[in-house]
Amino acid sequence: NTGSWDITQPLTPPSYILLTMALAMKLGLAPLHFWLPEVIQGSTMTTAFIITTWQKVAPMSLIFLTMNNLSTSIFLLMGLLSSLVGGWGGLNQTQTRKIMAYSSIAHLGWMATISSIMTNILIMNLLIYLIMTTSVFLSLIISKSKTIQDTTSTWTLSPTLTIIMLLSLLSLGGLPPLTGFIPKWLIMEE
16 A cells, blocks of 8 residues: 555554554454463463563564554553453463463553553563563473462472462562562553
């Protein structure tokens, strides 16, 4: 339509809505999230780690670059929906990979919400999410824990690893004294 491949130029409404939906599907934002929990559950722990961390960098970079052209209302709606779906979906799970998948959906919902308002908080939130998710997945890979019940036996293997895993999971949940609460607090402030 524009004769250019440059995505940072103003786009027509159908093209930026299509770009928004494509990025949302790649990230696993609700309502396009249905593939994420099942794919992560069916993959190895290392593959699940890559899907929830490294695979989020490119779409978030594109969102950062094209945020002025993307639909703010669609991102706010998907962000709110993703936060709700991720929080509710992870409540009744015992499989650690599914818990991490729903955690990814919820965290990306928070990031989608702030993306149109303040991109510097988006970047900080993404970096904190990547660090916390990396620590949880590395702890799960080292302890070979596939379910929450498996994590109870890691105390005999390594008490330090168990404490790191517990604090990382609580931080991912966004409890106030821990690191994961800071981005959510800043997003709520904005």
